[in-house]
Amino acid sequence: MAWKNWSGSVAATASVARPQSEDELAQMIRAARMVRATGAGHSFMPLCDSGELIVSLDALDGTLSIAADRRSARIPAGWSIRRLTAALWDEGLALANQGDVNPQSLAGAMATGTHGTGAELGSLSTFARGFRLIGADGEVRWCDAATDADLFEAQRLSLGLFGIATAIEVAVVPAFHLAERIEKRSWADIRESYDDLAARHRHVEFWLFPYSDDVIVKTLDPCDPCDPPASTTDMDETAFRRVLDVSARLPFLTPWLQRAIMRTDLNGRRRGPAHCIYPSDRTIRFEEMEYEMPRAVGLDALAEVVGWIRRRRLPVTFPFEYRTVAADDIWMSPMNAGPVAAISMHQYARMPWQRLFADAEPIFRSGGGRPHWAKRHTLTRADVDALYPLCDRYRAVRRAADPAGKFLNPHMEALFS
The missing domain is CATH 3.40.462.10 (FAD-linked oxidases, C-terminal domain)
Structure with a gap:
């Protein structure tokens, strides 16, 4: 079945694959010429569009892991905001903020800078503390502020360009x-x-x-x-x-x-x-x-x-x-x-x-x-250059992580190739 976004205005010719393990996902990525990930489809831009392979992580195995200091948790990236906040609540924990809809996947929300409201509260991307990624070569790697720092900084709002996250370490707070x-x-x-x-x-x-x-x-x-x-x-x-x-x-x-x-x-x-x-x-x-x-x-x-x-x-x-x-x-x-x-x-x-x-x-x-990257806009490459002083550094990290452009699609290629 072909993929469509939530509103029905964006469609892709590729069908959606649902790997059940990291190994299965890695094999799919290695074999693909072009691959994009999808969550709940709440983007209004063609971020998930692919003519070959679209993967959803909603069937991927994984468990919630709470850090010893209870200030962070490692969460399966494909979990919905609804599922992860309920699981955190059972542990006496919460996200500091979230938006007004919760079917979105954690990875999708972070990849696009999704946010709620609050003068002192940042987007969900600001909660990220580390990512477990499967890269274009099918290999698993970890990045955080101390390990592969440039990849981590780019991945905090990734637009799906650096690999497919299978787990994300996220800052959490006591339940309220x-x-x-x-x-x-x-x-x-x-x-x-x-x-x-x-x-x-x-x-x-x-x-x-x-x-x-x-x-x-x-x-x-x-x-x-x-x-x-x-x-x-x-x-x-x-x-x-x-x-x-x-x-x-x-x-x-x-x-x-x-x-x-x-x-x-x-x-x-x-x-x-x-x-x-x-x-x-x-x-x-x-x-x-x-x-x-x-x-x-x-x-x-x-x-x-x-x-x-x-x-x-x-x-x-x-x-x-x-x-x-x-x-x-x-x-x-x-x-x-x-x-x-x-x-x-x-x-x-x-x-x-x-x-x-x-x-x-x-x-x-x-x-x-x-x-907002996931909402309707008409930015060109020149606009991105003018609005984001660090975009060339972002593109350099993308080239290093994915030299063949496996995680690009036409929309992303026009802005970030």
């Missing part, structure tokens, strides 16, 4: 509980108070429908131990799905429908183990573009793109999502130039999105934004 609060606030108020909210809460994010003057704000803060919540999601999608289906048939109604849905009661409260509160059910298919903006200009950039949508009365059906992410030192990370405001622009998968994203992208780029 979170209280979630959702409320409606005015867009004008949030523009004035967001920095204060980000300083007062461990996590804060908001959603803004482009035709509404109100936003949906979610905060998460540590709380006393409690049972898991009854609900597995922050907001019920039923009414929103109906709005989207009407907008798909009658796009001119989009502004009215958004204002109507924002007149409803949107307040909510949940409490529970952190790994039960971070993720929410996301069952509506969409396309997404996300730009990481310098945090100082994030709110202005969002206001500019929303104003552009309103002036043109464009049928943008999903709300924008706005989050904060801490700076890091990872070579190809959008956060390596400083803390960012992550602005996610979505469109219902049943509606046109290509022209919409292409026209919006210059607004984000003009403000100094860098795209």
Whole structure:
């Protein structure tokens, strides 16, 4: 069966192989001319595309191993965020942060710089402490800050270019509980108070429908131990799905429908183990573009793109999502130039999105934004060179690790060959 991504917009001619052991995976890699790895398919770019071999690690054997000091754990790379956080919880441990969906594989999330929200918290890639990799020659090697340091630095956000990770050593923290609060606030108020909210809460994010003057704000803060919540999601999608289906048939109604849905009661409260509160059910298919903006200009950039949508009365059906992410030192990370405001622009998968994203992208780029590697973007090699001062070093490590380009595909070759 041919591979497709989660939204259905990216397809590959290769079928997916599911090795059950490292030896089987190594044999596949040795024999292949071209190979890419896939996780849950939550990338909207052709990162997993291959005309020959795509491998999934969800059947690969492996166990969780906790370090003696309980500050790190070695985790099978193909495990989903859902599986690994549940396993950590059973050991009294947790990830310091995660995003709002958890089917993604650990390796896939780290390879693309996936993140949650939190002014003092970095992406999942910042949690990496070491990688067990099978290289292009089929040989197993380990890299960390002390062993093959350049390979480790590149592998922290690898885009699948240096080998296939079978295990990842990850920083962990003692298990904790979170209280979630959702409320409606005015867009004008949030523009004035967001920095204060980000300083007062461990996590804060908001959603803004482009035709509404109100936003949906979610905060998460540590709380006393409690049972898991009854609900597995922050907001019920039923009414929103109906709005989207009407907008798909009658796009001119989009502004009215958004204002109507924002007149409803949107307040909510949940409490529970952190790994039960971070993720929410996301069952509506969409396309997404996300730009990481310098945090100082994030709110202005969002206001500019929303104003552009309103002036043109464009049928943008999903709300924008706005989050904060801490700076890091990872070579190809959008956060390596400083803390960012992550602005996610979505469109219902049943509606046109290509022209919409292409026209919006210059607004984000003009403000100094860098795209999330797994979300829709149109970066060229020249753009990568301009945005990432360490890209030549990254390419040099790639050439040394994979001189024949086995882990490239056309999309990766255009940027990193």
